[in-house]
Amino acid sequence: MSEVNRSVYPLGQTGLEGLQICANKLNAYLDGEPWEQSIAISQSMNPNAPFNNVDFLTVDYNGLSVMHEHTQRDVQKIALTYISTGVSFGRNQYYNGSVDSVFIGATNELYYSYATLRKTARTQFVQNCQARYRPDLYDLITGIKYDSMLGVLCVGFNNGSEYCSLKYYYDHKDAELANKTPACIFMLGFYGNTEVSNVRRALAPIDLTELHFQYWMLRSLNPVTIDTTFADFYNAFPPSVGASLNPLGVPNNHQLAVPINAPSLIFPVVGCINGTVGKSQTWNTTPARNSSQGSIMYGGGYGDMYTVDLDFTDRIIRPILTQKAFDSALSIAATYGIPFTTEFPNDAHNLFNTDGLITYAPIANAGGYFDGRFETLTESGELSSELSPENKALWNGDENSPYNKRTYDPNIPIPTDNIDLTQPALTAIDAFNRTYIIDGNSVDDLGALLWSGDQSFLDSVLKSFELYGEKPINGIINLMLFPFDVREKTGATGNETIKIGRYDTQIAAYRLPTNASAIYDFGSFKWEREFDNFLDFEPFTTAELYVPFFGMFPLQNSHFIGKTIDIKVAVDFITGAATCIIYVSDKGIRHPVIYKNATLGIQIPITGEDVSGRVNTILNNAMGVVPDVADIAKSAISKDIGGLAKSAISAEIHAFGADAVPTMYQTAGASTPECSLYLPKKPYIILYTPEIIESDIYNNCIGYATFEDVTIGNCQGFCKFDNIDLSNIIATDTEKAQILSALAGGVYL
Amino acid sequence: MFMTLYKAADDKRRINKTLLNGYSLNDIEIKRDTNILNPSIIIKYFSGVMTYNYCFISIFDRYYYITNINVLSGGRVELVCEVDVLKTYETSIKALSAILVRGSVGAPTMIIDNRLPIKQTKNVKTYEFSGGDFNIDIATKLSNNFVLNIMGGGASNSTKSFGGETEKEVV
Numbered sequence: 001m002s003e004v005n006r007s008v009y010p011l012g013q014t015g016l017e018g019l020q021i022c023a024n025k026l027n028a029y030l031d032g033e034p035w036e037q038s039i040a041i042s043q044s045m046n047p048n049a050p051f052n053n054v055d056f057l058t059v060d061y062n063g064l065s066v067m068h069e070h071t072q073r074d075v076q077k078i079a080l081t082y083i084s085t086g087v088s089f090g091r092n093q094y095y096n097g098s099v100d101s102v103f104i105g106a107t108n109e110l111y112y113s114y115a116t117l118r119k120t121a122r123t124q125f126v127q128n129c130q131a132r133y134r135p136d137l138y139d140l141i142t143g144i145k146y147d148s149m150l151g152v153l154c155v156g157f158n159n160g161s162e163y164c165s166l167k168y169y170y171d172h173k174d175a176e177l178a179n180k181t182p183a184c185i186f187m188l189g190f191y192g193n194t195e196v197s198n199v200r201r202a203l204a205p206i207d208l209t210e211l212h213f214q215y216w217m218l219r220s221l222n223p224v225t226i227d228t229t230f231a232d233f234y235n236a237f238p239p240s241v242g243a244s245l246n247p248l249g250v251p252n253n254h255q256l257a258v259p260i261n262a263p264s265l266i267f268p269v270v271g272c273i274n275g276t277v278g279k280s281q282t283w284n285t286t287p288a289r290n291s292s293q294g295s296i297m298y299g300g301g302y303g304d305m306y307t308v309d310l311d312f313t314d315r316i317i318r319p320i321l322t323q324k325a326f327d328s329a330l331s332i333a334a335t336y337g338i339p340f341t342t343e344f345p346n347d348a349h350n351l352f353n354t355d356g357l358i359t360y361a362p363i364a365n366a367g368g369y370f371d372g373r374f375e376t377l378t379e380s381g382e383l384s385s386e387l388s389p390e391n392k393a394l395w396n397g398d399e400n401s402p403y404n405k406r407t408y409d410p411n412i413p414i415p416t417d418n419i420d421l422t423q424p425a426l427t428a429i430d431a432f433n434r435t436y437i438i439d440g441n442s443v444d445d446l447g448a449l450l451w452s453g454d455q456s457f458l459d460s461v462l463k464s465f466e467l468y469g470e471k472p473i474n475g476i477i478n479l480m481l482f483p484f485d486v487r488e489k490t491g492a493t494g495n496e497t498i499k500i501g502r503y504d505t506q507i508a509a510y511r512l513p514t515n516a517s518a519i520y521d522f523g524s525f526k527w528e529r530e531f532d533n534f535l536d537f538e539p540f541t542t543a544e545l546y547v548p549f550f551g552m553f554p555l556q557n558s559h560f561i562g563k564t565i566d567i568k569v570a571v572d573f574i575t576g577a578a579t580c581i582i583y584v585s586d587k588g589i590r591h592p593v594i595y596k597n598a599t600l601g602i603q604i605p606i607t608g609e610d611v612s613g614r615v616n617t618i619l620n621n622a623m624g625v626v627p628d629v630a631d632i633a634k635s636a637i638s639k640d641i642g643g644l645a646k647s648a649i650s651a652e653i654h655a656f657g658a659d660a661v662p663t664m665y666q667t668a669g670a671s672t673p674e675c676s677l678y679l680p681k682k683p684y685i686i687l688y689t690p691e692i693i694e695s696d697i698y699n700n701c702i703g704y705a706t707f708e709d710v711t712i713g714n715c716q717g718f719c720k721f722d723n724i725d726l727s728n729i730i731a732t733d734t735e736k737a738q739i740l741s742a743l744a745g746g747v748y749l
Numbered sequence: 750m751f752m753t754l755y756k757a758a759d760d761k762r763r764i765n766k767t768l769l770n771g772y773s774l775n776d777i778e779i780k781r782d783t784n785i786l787n788p789s790i791i792i793k794y795f796s797g798v799m800t801y802n803y804c805f806i807s808i809f810d811r812y813y814y815i816t817n818i819n820v821l822s823g824g825r826v827e828l829v830c831e832v833d834v835l836k837t838y839e840t841s842i843k844a845l846s847a848i849l850v851r852g853s854v855g856a857p858t859m860i861i862d863n864r865l866p867i868k869q870t871k872n873v874k875t876y877e878f879s880g881g882d883f884n885i886d887i888a889t890k891l892s893n894n895f896v897l898n899i900m901g902g903g904a905s906n907s908t909k910s911f912g913g914e915t916e917k918e919v920v
Contacts, residue, residue, distance in 0.1 A: 436897040440890035446897070477898035483885035487893035500899055510893065523878030533857035540867065548883065567878070573896050601896065681886055683878040693866040703851030705862035712764075713843030717853030724847040729838055734786055738834045739842065746851065747835060748763040749843075 419591045421519050421568055421581065428574055429514045433477060435573055436498055436509035437487045443479070443604075445507045446498060475500040480576045480601035483548070483677065490516035512573060522547060522580070522683050524566035530689055534705075536561055540690045547683045549676045550580045550598045555685070559593055560584050567683055569600065576601020602674050703746065712749070720746045750777045750808040752790065754815075757803035761814070764835045764842055768803060777806075785809050790828045791821065798826055803833075812836040 429435045438446070486492075492510040499505065527543075529536045536557060543555040547567055563586040571578045578600035581592045703718050712721065721743040726736050755768040774792060783789055788806065792798070802815050813830035820826055835842065857865060888894050 433901065434899040436899065437893045438895045438897055439893050440888075440895070443895050444890075475900050477900055479898075480896045482894050482896060484882040485884050485888070485893050486896055489882060498897065498899070501901055509897065512896070520882045521880060522883075523881035525876055525878045527876075531857070534859050534861045535857065535865075535867070537859075565878075574898050604895075677885060680877075681883040682881055685876050685878075687874045687876070688871040689874065691868040691870055691872060693868060695866070698865070699853040699855075702864050703853050704855055704857050705860045705864070706849055706852055706855065706858055707860055708849045708852075710847060710849045711843075712845045712847055715849060715852060715854075718851070719849055719853070720851035721847040722850045724845055726845070728844070729841045731834065731838060732786065735832065735834045735838070738832075739838060742762060742835055743842070743847065746762060748760055749765065 418589070421570060423515065423517060423519075425515055427514050427516075427518075429512055429516060431514065433574070434499065435512040436496070437490070437492050437512055438498070438507070438509045442498070442507050442509055446479075446505065449505055449507065476606055477574070478576070479604045479606060480573075481604060482571070482576075482601050483681065484520055486512075486573070489520055490518070492516060516573075518571045518573060520569045520571060522567035522569055524564055525683070525685060526564045527561050527685065529562050530687075535690055535692070542688045544686045545582070545683065546680065546686070547580050547582070547596070548679060548681050549578070549600050550596045553582065553594060553596070562586065565685070571600055573601070576603060602677070712743070715749050718746055718748055720744060750779070750806070751775045752777045752792075752807065753805045754798070754801040755803040755805070756801055757814075761833070762835070764839050766803075766833075766836050768805075770801075772797075772801065777808075779808070785811070786832045788813070788830050790830065791825050792828065794820075794824045794826045804828065804830060806830070810837075 487510050490512060492512050496509055496511045497504055498507045498509045530541070535541060538557055541557060543557055543560070545553040545555050545565070547553065563584045566583045566585065568581045568583065569578050570581070576599050578598055580594075580596045580598065582594040582596075583590055584593050585591075700718050703720060710721075712719075724740060724743055726739060729736065729739065731739070752774045754772040754774065756770045757766050757768055759766040777790070777792070780791075788809065790804075790806070799818060803813070804815055805812050812833045814833055815828050816831045817829035818826055819829065884892060885894065
């Protein structure tokens with residue numbers, strides 16, 4: 001047996017301290033430090049016992065030994081898991097109902113611990129893995145990286161007696177085991193496996209109404225953090241090939257307790273399923289029942305379950321799941337960004353044959369979280385650009401997050417959460433022209449040069465333009481002034497000199513590249529609700545938004561209130577035109593709402609023709625009326641308020657809003673962007689809010705408008721009711737009418 | 750049959766009324782036609798009868814407001830009653846499900862309340878955006894705010910500086 005170096009770290013009073021040590025080790029490894037140790041685990045016997053120690057063991061890759069104690073391997077990937085409480089499954093409360101343990105361990109090797117395990121089993125396992133190499137699936141999932149093997153997502157339920165493990169698989173092939181790059185989990189399918197206390201029960205279909213989300217959680221390996229609220233790690237265990245991978249470092253038949261009521265626990269367990277069990281031959285046909293049977297879960301711990309003949313492709317125990325359980329499990333798995341397929345072969349021999357499978361991979365949104373969309377992978381496993389490593393989906397641990405979709409259907413389109421401006425690779429800039437960014441000094445120098453009285457200079461310039469047959473001045477398309485530093489945003493760095501035609505003026509300038517960023521930020525504002533009730537909306541509160549150079553925008557409050565408004569402008573540096581895009585964002589969902597065009601660049605006249613042409617344009621537009629703004633405001637606001645009010649059932653809420661239409665100021669005439677230089681340079685929003693007449697007895701005499709389903713006896717104070725069913729009151733018709741009238745008119749409780 | 754007189758100070762619209770100073774009259778007999786919803790009960794006058802405004806009549810199993818008291822000859826008074834359906838069916842009413850459209854508990858909600866008094870005047874508030882890329886107010890001669898577009902050639906356009914090179918002959 002190879003020499004084992006062991007470092008023991010006393011950990012202190014709580015398991016969390018031990019976890020922190022392990023996490024530090026892991027993070028160091030993920031930061032590139034070589035990993036030469038495996039981490040075993042420690043265990044105490046009850047949830048309140050202190051976490052005693054963690055054994056850090058060095059291992060020898062070739063130290064395959066057949067011994068009664070476990071054999072270590074080089075740890076190449078590690079993860080953490082933590083069980084706060086647990087009930088050992090299968091056995092009758094082997095651990096007296098609870099185990100408090102932390103175990104860390106993962107290898108790319110098989111990790112098994114029984115003397116009866118044959119060495120060849122490992123080789124075959126590895127060969128099987130190699131046959132299913134899918135390098136295109138690497139890095140699909142952040143942090144869920146394994147060198148090989150299977151994984152199991154363990155889901156616990158609070159029914160106290162059952163749980164379901166969702167096993168996911170990935171295939172991996174590498175000619176050189178030592179050289180293989182980290183693979184990733186690819187869920188070919190899943191199956192559920194209940195651990196029940198008796199065989200008969202295990203054979204029954206698993207009818208789960210809901211997979212309880214709170215019992216499992218997946219976090220990225222990188223970085224590993226310990227949430228002291230509830231520990232949520234995942235554990236990448238080596239495959240235990242049927243035999244008892246005993247993460248406790250203790251041989252024989254200790255079981256790894258499975259938390260039933262523990263929070264946030266996931267076990268991606270590396271294991272395999274085998275058709276032959278040394279002790280029981282019924283393993284093939286019976287769902288995992290107890291330690292003498294069954295699939296690998298939770299890192300092993302089936303004390304006396306071991307494999308004699310390892311066949312990785314042997315049948316997989318697949319209990320029956322209801323459709324709802326299936327959908328729930330798949331939805332939950334999908335929130336972790338794990339690709340999956342819904343086609344799970346019955347024949348386990350084809351389990352790892354991914355040809356022809358329709359697979360789905362979750363897509364991450366801009367925040368990096370699964371946004372409910374799925375991308376269908378091609379049979380060849382080609383990925384769309386959305387599935388690049390930068391778009392790997394994470395899980396943010398928040399069950400209420402809008403990105404944790406609980407249901408899925410790849411055929412149902414899911415709304416887009418973010419529509420943003422894009423940077424084109426090609427633009428009109430620099431295509432058949434040159435665009436320079438210059439400062440005021442260069443403008444002066446250019447003017448001086450062009451209007452120079454030096455005849456020899458003029459002759460030279462004329463000659464240089466012979467090719468064009470044009471007046472030299474016409475080599476200049478335009479000169480524009482923008483209200484921002486153009487070079488700062490575009491990042492133009494090419495320091496050049498201005499060249500007009502074939503003539504180099506020797507005047508310094510920056511060359512604007514074709515792929516320069518032309519998107520400018522006009523600022524943002526979070527519009528908080530003032531009243532947090534209907535008074536925040538039209539017609540009680542109205543709002544207008546001013547955007548420099550673009551004018552006033554009437555806002556529909558419901559679109560913007562409570563959200564962040566930010567304004568981007570896309571600029572055309574050749575014409576000076578610009579498009580303003582007003583965004584609204586809330587809870588990570590951001591999309592453009594309003595587009596408006598205007599001229600941002602101030603044309604600096606170069607010739608007399610330029611000036612006269614512009615003046616004529618302005619004068620011709622002077623009498624024009626811009627109807628769009630006012631019309632949009634009126635129609636939108638009036639319609640919405642009227643529609644909202646009239647949809648209410650009670651006469652108490654009538655179409656008050658429709659009667660009050662806000663006054664919109666129509667704009668007329670046209671101005672030049674030069675005028676806008678004198679106008680405010682920051683967007684601002686004007687809110688016109690109502691003043692309430694305060695009354696101390698309003699609520700007691702009139703009451704606040706509401707619309708709730710209630711039981712009358714649960715109400716207090718002055719109340720008015722509607723839609724009352726008097727079926728269960730035995731009274732005369734007159735009395736019933738009086739009751740209805742009284743309740744509708746208002747009663748005191 | 751018995752009848753209990755009460756003094757009730759609660760608003761008529763209160764369901765769970767508090768009934769005070771109960772005075773029971775036993776052995777009440779119905780001696781003439783009357784109405785279960787608006788009965789008139791003639792009783793013997795007793796001191797204090799005029800102070801009661803509420804009653805329960807057992808044979809009708811209902812609660813009533815005493816809306817009027819007529820003084821009759823022979824030392825009798827007539828109690829003119831009107832049924833109080835809220836108190837009579839209090840338990841059943843409280844068990845009902847309904848939609849609450851107005852309530853004194855809570856605050857204005859997102860549902861438009863046309864009865865909430867607001868003034869015609871408006872408060873005007875202006876909020877300026879934060880951030881932004883404008884620099885025109887502080888730009889100097891060294892600020893790169895100008896864009897010059899020149900015809901010809903694009904990125905690969907070749908030029909020659911004035912002087913020093915042989916010009917290409919144009920045919």
